[in-house]
Structure formats: C-alpha cells, structure tokens
Amino acid sequence: MKKPFRITLYLIAFLVLLTAVAGCSLMKLSPQFGAEAEGARLERIQQSPNYANGEFRNLVETNMDLGFKGYIKLLSSRIFGDNENQTPDRKIPVRKIEADRLQRVPDSATVVTWLGHSAFLIEIDGKRLLLDPMLGNRASPLSFMGPRRFSELPVTAGEMPQVDAVLISHDHYDHLDLGSIQELAEKTEHFYVPLGLGMCH
Structure with a gap:
C-alpha cells in the first residue's frame, strides 16, 4: 500500500471517528x-x-422494525422521490392574529385557532388551551x-x-419544539x- 493512499485512509477514518464522537456528544x-x-x-x-422490559409497548401489537430493505426504500424515496410536490408552488396565505384579539378571552363561545401544522389555540369557557x-x-x-416552515x-x-x-x-420535532416551550414556560x-x-429547564 502506497504511503499517500494509507495517509488518506487514516485521515478518512479519523474524520469518521471525529464526526461520530461529535454527534454522540x-x-x-x-x-x-x-x-x-x-x-x-x-x-x-x-x-x-x-411499560415492560425497559420500554413502552403499544396496546396493539405494532411492527416498528422497517428492516434494512425498508430503510433503503425510505432513504431512496427521500433523496430521489417526488421532490416537486414537497413544497408549495405558491405563497400560503396566513392571517395574523392581532394583539388586541389575544387579550380578549371568549366567555362562552368556543374558539379554535389553527396556528399551523400541529399547533392549535383552543379557547373554551373562559380558558385557553x-x-x-x-x-x-x-x-x-x-x-x-431539517424541514423549514413554509x-x-x-x-x-x-x-x-x-x-x-x-x-x-408526543415528542416528535413537528409537535414539540424546545425554543417554543422555553418561551411559553x-x-x-x-x-x-x-x-x-x-x-x-
């Protein structure tokens, strides 16, 4: 094995190890x-x-193991799939909620406001959820x-x-955001x- 090739291999191995350590940290x-x-x-x-054997279990038996082929299929669809339809082809209209509207809590009416994707503000009987x-x-x-807001x-x-x-x-990143939670605390x-x-904390 020629010396420059060996040095390149060592360098690649070192970079892979460094990336793994940084990721774990x-x-x-x-x-x-x-x-x-x-x-x-x-x-x-x-x-x-x-909860059993160190993990939560579904009440209905659910196979969560994609297997090697399943992961390859998922990865290829992400990389080579229909990327055209993954983002809107036009600007999505958004109606801003005015500050004075947020100061008023409906006494008896139930008001549901969609804030995008998974987020909802529910106002019911003078309470806000x-x-x-x-x-x-x-x-x-x-x-x-990661996926950016449209x-x-x-x-x-x-x-x-x-x-x-x-x-x-649940704790998927499209439902739970650390920065949002810290501000809302x-x-x-x-x-x-x-x-x-x-x-x-």
Missing part, C-alpha cells in the same frame, strides 16, 4: 435531544402497565437543518398571551405531557 449534552428518565419520574414510568405548540422555524433539533406564523411564542395549560401529544403554570416525556 451533541445528542448527550443538548437538551433538545431529551434525557434518560431518573428518580421519581422513572419510578412512575416503571409502574405503567404499558394550547395544543402541540410547534412555533419554531424548523421541525428539527438543529436550527440550521409560511410565517399567525402568532409567535413571544406574542402568545397567558394560557391555562399547554398539552403535548413563562406564560403558563401547567404542562400536560405523556408519561415518558420530561420537561426541559
């Missing part, structure tokens, strides 16, 4: 990737009838990559008024989340 240290449950929260999880407030620019743990928000997390409760259905006293999901 990022996932371990960054709050948007979550953390292992511990203490009282772990005990509550372990007592759930839907916020569902899956993904109010960030990307459905991703990283600010510089249009502006009708209201930002910072503009949101006080809400009585925030409900989170000052606007509510109650977060309702699935058992396996802990709150970030």
Whole structure:
C-alpha cells in the first residue's frame, strides 16, 4: 500500500471517528435531544402497565422494525422521490392574529385557532388551551437543518398571551419544539405531557 493512499485512509477514518464522537456528544449534552428518565419520574414510568422490559409497548401489537430493505426504500424515496410536490408552488396565505384579539378571552363561545401544522389555540369557557405548540422555524433539533416552515406564523411564542395549560401529544420535532416551550414556560403554570416525556429547564 502506497504511503499517500494509507495517509488518506487514516485521515478518512479519523474524520469518521471525529464526526461520530461529535454527534454522540451533541445528542448527550443538548437538551433538545431529551434525557434518560431518573428518580421519581422513572419510578412512575416503571409502574405503567404499558411499560415492560425497559420500554413502552403499544396496546396493539405494532411492527416498528422497517428492516434494512425498508430503510433503503425510505432513504431512496427521500433523496430521489417526488421532490416537486414537497413544497408549495405558491405563497400560503396566513392571517395574523392581532394583539388586541389575544387579550380578549371568549366567555362562552368556543374558539379554535389553527396556528399551523400541529399547533392549535383552543379557547373554551373562559380558558385557553394550547395544543402541540410547534412555533419554531424548523421541525428539527438543529436550527440550521431539517424541514423549514413554509409560511410565517399567525402568532409567535413571544406574542402568545397567558394560557391555562399547554398539552403535548408526543415528542416528535413537528409537535414539540424546545425554543417554543422555553418561551411559553413563562406564560403558563401547567404542562400536560405523556408519561415518558420530561420537561426541559
């Protein structure tokens, strides 16, 4: 083996190792990737009838294993699939929610406001509930990559008024956004989340 070729191989191996270490460190240290449950929260999880052998299980048997062929098929459809229809061909109209409208809570009428994708503001009997407030620019743990929002928000997390409760259905990035939650933490006293999901500080 010639020396320049060997040096190139060593360099590639080093870069792969460095990337793997950086990726593992990022996932371990960054709050948007979550953390292992511990203490009282772990005990509550372990007592759930839907928890066995160190993991939650579906009530209906569901095969979650795509297998090697399934992953290859999924990856190829992402890379070589119909990319034309993955983004809108025109600007999506958005109706901004005015600040004075947000200061008024309907007393008796039920008002449901769609905030985009998974996020809804529900006002009912003088109470405000916020569902899956993904109010960030990307459905991703990283600010510089991942699916980007196609249009502006009708209201930002910072503009949101006080809400009585925030409900989170699950922890996919298109339903749960760390930045949104951190901004909303000052606007509510109650977060309702699935058992396996802990709150970030």
